[in-house]
Amino acid sequence: MAPFYANRSCDPFMPVDSPCQIGAYVRYAINVTEPADIIAGIKFAKKNNVRLVIRNTGHDFFGKSSGPGSLSLWTHHLKDIEYIPEYKSEAYHGPALKVGAGVQGIEAFTVADKNGVVVVGGVCSSIGIAGGYTQGGGHSILMGKYGLGADQTLEFEVVTGEGKHVNASKTENTDLYWALSGGGGGTYGVVTSMTVKAHKDAPMTVASYSFRTSTDGASMDKFYDALDFLHQMAPGYFDRGGYSANVYSKGSLPFGGFFGSEWTKEDTAALFQPWVERLESLGLQYSLNITEYPSYFSAYSSINGIATIGASQLGGRIIPKDTLLNKRAQFNQVIKNIVEDGAFMIEVVAHPTLEVAGNPDNAVLPAWRDNAITLVLAAPFNDTVEWSQMLEDQKTITKWGGLLRELAPESGTYLNEADANEPNFQREFYGENYARLLCIKNRYDPTGIFYALTAVGSDAWAQSPDGRLCKTNP
Numbered sequence: 001m002a003p004f005y006a007n008r009s010c011d012p013f014m015p016v017d018s019p020c021q022i023g024a025y026v027r028y029a030i031n032v033t034e035p036a037d038i039i040a041g042i043k044f045a046k047k048n049n050v051r052l053v054i055r056n057t058g059h060d061f062f063g064k065s066s067g068p069g070s071l072s073l074w075t076h077h078l079k080d081i082e083y084i085p086e087y088k089s090e091a092y093h094g095p096a097l098k099v100g101a102g103v104q105g106i107e108a109f110t111v112a113d114k115n116g117v118v119v120v121g122g123v124c125s126s127i128g129i130a131g132g133y134t135q136g137g138g139h140s141i142l143m144g145k146y147g148l149g150a151d152q153t154l155e156f157e158v159v160t161g162e163g164k165h166v167n168a169s170k171t172e173n174t175d176l177y178w179a180l181s182g183g184g185g186g187t188y189g190v191v192t193s194m195t196v197k198a199h200k201d202a203p204m205t206v207a208s209y210s211f212r213t214s215t216d217g218a219s220m221d222k223f224y225d226a227l228d229f230l231h232q233m234a235p236g237y238f239d240r241g242g243y244s245a246n247v248y249s250k251g252s253l254p255f256g257g258f259f260g261s262e263w264t265k266e267d268t269a270a271l272f273q274p275w276v277e278r279l280e281s282l283g284l285q286y287s288l289n290i291t292e293y294p295s296y297f298s299a300y301s302s303i304n305g306i307a308t309i310g311a312s313q314l315g316g317r318i319i320p321k322d323t324l325l326n327k328r329a330q331f332n333q334v335i336k337n338i339v340e341d342g343a344f345m346i347e348v349v350a351h352p353t354l355e356v357a358g359n360p361d362n363a364v365l366p367a368w369r370d371n372a373i374t375l376v377l378a379a380p381f382n383d384t385v386e387w388s389q390m391l392e393d394q395k396t397i398t399k400w401g402g403l404l405r406e407l408a409p410e411s412g413t414y415l416n417e418a419d420a421n422e423p424n425f426q427r428e429f430y431g432e433n434y435a436r437l438l439c440i441k442n443r444y445d446p447t448g449i450f451y452a453l454t455a456v457g458s459d460a461w462a463q464s465p466d467g468r469l470c471k472t473n474p
């Protein structure tokens with residue numbers, strides 16, 4: 001039987017009568033409707049020595065919410081949402097939103113919008129906001145204005161690995177609260193609800209842009225020139241809470257989007273004017289459309305649907321401001337090498353502010369605090385070739401990751417959008433927080449019932465070719 005490191009399981013897009021194996025999918029799921037279901041599931045898994053996973057939307061790129069032969073605690077139907085106009089605690093007084101663990105981004109944004117507020121959530125409308133997103137850090141169109149997703153947390157309700165239903169906040173189980181705010185999903189306990197800060201809504205301007213060239217050498221020089229110009233514009237909008245996303249591959253940037261909360265159309269046009277002049281002087285084909293929206297939700301809805309399904313493998317790195325500004329030539333050269341080698345690139349360009357979030361004491365990877373560009377790289381992945389070839393193909397993304405590590409060695413990688421084979425994931429995904437997170441993991445899940453690839457404590461287990469987990473140091 002082939003191992004399950006890459007997905008070779010039944011594909012929902014294949015004809016129904018084509019033979020396939022369940023492979024890396026979970027075998028059984030408990031449709032969680034209340035904490036008692038989780039407690040019973042944990043008890044059952046321990047008694048019968050069954051692999052257990054916490055599953056919400058299943059969006060995880062590493063398959064952390066799946067596992068061969070496993071039983072899943074499926075939180076998708078925990079859909080309660082409560083708007084709290086005046087949440088009061090010692091640390092925070094203001095509007096908040098309490099969401100069940102199964103609430104997806106779009107559902108939270110819709111309720112927030114109806115109440116004239118916003119909450120920090122991801123670009124993809126179907127991500128589980130209380131699941132891997134906030135627990136993993138969570139970057140957002142709003143991060144330049146309000147901070148990361150994990151910076152917004154006020155409290156969690158959680159079932160621990162010992163089957164206890166507890167609260168975690170700045171005053172109760174404070175270490176668990178700290179870990180759940182950025183230290184990664186799937187390992188400390190099962191969150192059943194989360195309460196986060198909400199912020200007053202504001203108008204937002206969106207600039208959508210694209211450009212392309214042919215792929216001959218001289219044209220590609222112009223392409224990289226236009227891209228470099230775009231990158232160098234970024235620090236100019238960081239202090240005003242701006243965010244942009246660039247999606248590109250060799251010779252083509254088909255989608256770029258800038259989002260400015262409380263930016264006018266005129267402000268945005270002024271920001272882009274020098275770039276337009278540059279593109280015209282280079283003779284590049286481009287488009288630029290700038291639109292003002294009355295609210296975050298209307299601006300957000302204008303871009304919804306950009307995420308597409310495809311077969312690719314992910315990697316990435318957090319590029320600090322210092323690298324962007326002071327190692328410009330090296331940065332451009334590494335980008336060029338990776339793009340020429342066939343990468344599909346997604347960039348999240350924003351600096352997560354601490355002005356509103358304060359200096360939150362949480363488990364977010366410290367490298368996030370210097371972020372200028374979160375690079376997400378995708379390498380095409382062909383799952384119809386021989387297994388040995390698939391394993392070989394996985395090395396491409398790890399090789400690109402090595403180039404980025406050399407460029408910004410002190411930085412790290414966003415644990416949700418990274419290479420599943422990242423060497424030294426403990427340092428790259430969690431930084432100096434790893435040792436403390438591991439103590440918290442062992443305190444709330446002493447038997448290690450929760451396992452997820454690259455999650456804190458996962459190095460205590462190795463997956464055998466048939467998918468079973470064995471202790472690395474029994």
Ligand SMILES: Cc1cc2nc3c(=O)[nH]c(=O)nc-3n(C[C@H](O)[C@H](O)[C@H](O)COP(=O)(O)OP(=O)(O)OC[C@H]3O[C@@H](n4cnc5c(N)ncnc54)[C@H](O)[C@@H]3O)c2cc1C
Binds near residue numbers: 126135190191
């Ligand atoms: C199309 C797409 C776009 C994305 N865009 C963004 C973006 O804009 N910003 C960003 O920051 N990220 C983004 N991501 C990454 C996303 O945040 C992660 O994939 C995240 O892990 C998804 O969380 P989930 O709960 O929806 O998924 P799942 O796959 O269900 O779970 C992810 C992890 O969290 C754990 N988990 C889930 N629920 C719970 C729970 N209740 N308690 C404890 N652990 C739990 C799971 O065990 C697993 O380890 C994107 C992903 C996709 C696929």
